[in-house]
Amino acid sequence: MTINPDAKMEESQNGTEIYSTDPLVVKSTYSIDYIHSYAQDSEFFRALGKKKLMGSRCKKCHYGYATPRSHCMMCGAETEWVELPTKGKIHSYTTCYFGSEVFLPQTPFNLVLVEFDGFDSLFMARLIGAEQEDMYVGMPIVAKFKRLQSFSPTDVYFVPAKGSEQPSSSNGKKKRR
Amino acid sequence: MKHKGRKVYMVSGGVTKFAKSTPDMDFRLRVKKAFDYAMNDVNLTLEDIDGSVASYFSDHFQRQLMAGIMVQDYLGLTPKPSKRIEGGGATGGLAFQSGYEAIASGRMDTCAVYGFESMSHVNTWKGNEFIALASDTNFDYPVGGFYTGYYAMMAVRHMHEFGTTVEQLAKVSIKNHANAIDNPYSQSPMKLTVDDVRKSPMVSYPLTRLDVCTMSDGAAVAILASEEKAFEITKHPIEITGIGTGTDTMRLADRPFGKVPLLPNEKASDYKNLKYPGIHSFRAGRTAAKEAYAAAGITDPINEIDAVELHDAYTSSEVQTYEDLGLCKYGEGGQFIDEGKSKLNGKVPVNFSGGLLACGHPVGASGIMQGVFMFWQLQKTIKKHFKSDKLQLNNPRRGLIHSHAGTGTYVTVSVMEVPK
Numbered sequence A: 001m002t003i004n005p006d007a008k009m010e011e012s013q014n015g016t017e018i019y020s021t022d023p024l025v026v027k028s029t030y031s032i033d034y035i036h037s038y039a040q041d042s043e044f045f046r047a048l049g050k051k052k053l054m055g056s057r058c059k060k061c062h063y064g065y066a067t068p069r070s071h072c073m074m075c076g077a078e079t080e081w082v083e084l085p086t087k088g089k090i091h092s093y094t095t096c097y098f099g100s101e102v103f104l105p106q107t108p109f110n111l112v113l114v115e116f117d118g119f120d121s122l123f124m125a126r127l128i129g130a131e132q133e134d135m136y137v138g139m140p141i142v143a144k145f146k147r148l149q150s151f152s153p154t155d156v157y158f159v160p161a162k163g164s165e166q167p168s169s170s171n172g173k174k175k176r177r
Numbered sequence B: 001m002k003h004k005g006r007k008v009y010m011v012s013g014g015v016t017k018f019a020k021s022t023p024d025m026d027f028r029l030r031v032k033k034a035f036d037y038a039m040n041d042v043n044l045t046l047e048d049i050d051g052s053v054a055s056y057f058s059d060h061f062q063r064q065l066m067a068g069i070m071v072q073d074y075l076g077l078t079p080k081p082s083k084r085i086e087g088g089g090a091t092g093g094l095a096f097q098s099g100y101e102a103i104a105s106g107r108m109d110t111c112a113v114y115g116f117e118s119m120s121h122v123n124t125w126k127g128n129e130f131i132a133l134a135s136d137t138n139f140d141y142p143v144g145g146f147y148t149g150y151y152a153m154m155a156v157r158h159m160h161e162f163g164t165t166v167e168q169l170a171k172v173s174i175k176n177h178a179n180a181i182d183n184p185y186s187q188s189p190m191k192l193t194v195d196d197v198r199k200s201p202m203v204s205y206p207l208t209r210l211d212v213c214t215m216s217d218g219a220a221v222a223i224l225a226s227e228e229k230a231f232e233i234t235k236h237p238i239e240i241t242g243i244g245t246g247t248d249t250m251r252l253a254d255r256p257f258g259k260v261p262l263l264p265n266e267k268a269s270d271y272k273n274l275k276y277p278g279i280h281s282f283r284a285g286r287t288a289a290k291e292a293y294a295a296a297g298i299t300d301p302i303n304e305i306d307a308v309e310l311h312d313a314y315t316s317s318e319v320q321t322y323e324d325l326g327l328c329k330y331g332e333g334g335q336f337i338d339e340g341k342s343k344l345n346g347k348v349p350v351n352f353s354g355g356l357l358a359c360g361h362p363v364g365a366s367g368i369m370q371g372v373f374m375f376w377q378l379q380k381t382i383k384k385h386f387k388s389d390k391l392q393l394n395n396p397r398r399g400l401i402h403s404h405a406g407t408g409t410y411v412t413v414s415v416m417e418v419p420k
Ligand SMILES: [Zn+2]
Pocket: A058, A059, A060, A061, A062, A063, A072, A073, A074, A075, A076, A077
C-alpha cells in the first residue's frame, strides 16, 4: 500500500474557452466517427458507382419503390432490386437558401422529389442546372452520376432534360417571391 | 377506436416564457418554474403527485443522456414512477397522451407531464442539422437535410394540387403573430402585412423567415388527474374526452397515393380525383383526428370545436392541418384562411396563443404548452394567467390540441372539454 497525503493531480495547460462568466458559459466539443453500415440498403450505394439508380419492387404485390426498401410497406413481403429509369419528372421542388450547418456552404441548392414511370413512390435528390424560377412540377429531368463515388445518395443528382424549359404562358405561375 | 378507460381531467398547468436563449437557467430549473406555477395554482404538494412523464426530443441539443431523470430528481419526484417519451416534434403531444393513459388505466390518480428543450447550446444552423437527423440518414439527410426544405416541397405540391398561394400562407403568419400581441408568454408578437412576410429572407422557396417558427429554450407542465381526484383538486377541471395518434412513413418519398380516410362529415365523392396523402397532406394528422373524434363523439368538427391550438411550425403546415382535421375539405385550406375562419373572431379560432410561430418551438415543451393554453382558455382563466382577457373566447366548451413530428410521421390530436 502506498499512502501519499501529498499526492497532486496533474494539471493541463489546455485551458477552456469561456463565452461569459455570469452565468458561466464554457465551450464543450463533441465529435465522433461512426461505423455506419448501409446494411440491406448497400446495393443502392454500390450501384451508383456503375451509374445505375436502383429501386425495389415487391415480389408479391408488385408495388414499386423509387427509394428502395427491402420489405414492402403495403403487404410486408420481400422486395427485389430493380433498376430505375434515368429519366423522371419533378413531383415537387424547392430551393434552400439556408440549411443545416454542414450544408450551409452549398446554399442555395435545389431539392427535388422525383417521380418515375412505373414506380409508385418517389426519390429525393439535388437538382443542378436550373434556378428556382426554372423549376416546375412535371419538369422532365435526367439522373447523372458522379465519377468519384463518396458512397452517399448524392452520388446521383439530376439535371433538366433537354428542351424542358417551362412554356412561358404556363398558368402565369411565376416562381419568384 | 373506442377508449374504455377511466375519465381523465387536466387540473393545472404552467409554462415558462419561451426564449431564444436562457443561459441563466438550465432545463431542470426551467421545468421547476413551470411545475411550481402549476402546483401552486391549485395548492398541490409533492405528495399529491403519483408519477410523471418526461417529454423531450433531442439528446444532441443537451448532450446529456437521461435528462428526464435529472428533472424528476430536481423536482423532488423521486422515487415515484416516471418515463421519457420521445417522438420528434410531437413529443409533447405524445407525452400528454401518455399521462392520459396513466390515469385512464387506473395506474395513477395524478400525473405530472413535464416537457422541455434547451436548443440554445448550439447555433441555429447546427440546431437545424440536429433536427434534420430526424430524417432518414441513409437517403434523406445527406442530400441536404433541412426540415424547412422538406416542408417547402410539401407546400409547393399543395400549391400545385389545390392552387394555394404564398399570400394565403402569409396570412397564417399575420394571424398568429397578431394573436401573440396579447399573450405575455409569446416570444415574437408582431403586426405584419403580407408584404412583410414575403419580403423577409427566403429560407426555402416558398417559405420565408416569417413562415417558420424559431428554436427556443422552454418548459411546460400539465397536471392530469382521475375524476374523483380532479374535483378534489379544483372546481374547474377540464376533461380530456378523446385522444388520437397517427403515423406515417419516415421518408417523404415513400408516402402512398391512395384514398382519403374519411371523417363522418365527408363522402368518398368529395375526393374522386385526389391521390392521398402524397406529399401535400398529412395522413397521420387525419388518422389522429379520426381516432380522437370517434372517442369524443365529434361528427361535424367545424361546428363542434370552439378553439384549436395546432402545430404551426410552418405556415404551410397550419393550412395543411385545417384539412387533416376536417375543419374544411382537402384543398380548401387556403380559402379557409382567406375567409378568416381561423381568426380570433372567426368560426373556429386557431392558435389564439400565437402558436409555435410566435411563441417558439422548444420541441418537448411545445405540445404541452398547447395543452396549458387550451386548459386556461376552456377554464376561462386567460385573464388570470395572461393579465389580459383579450384572447379569452366568449364561451368555449370544446378545444382541440394537435402536435406533429417529422414530415408528418407522428401526429397527435387530443380533445379537451368543459365538463357537462
Ligand atoms: Zn407488397
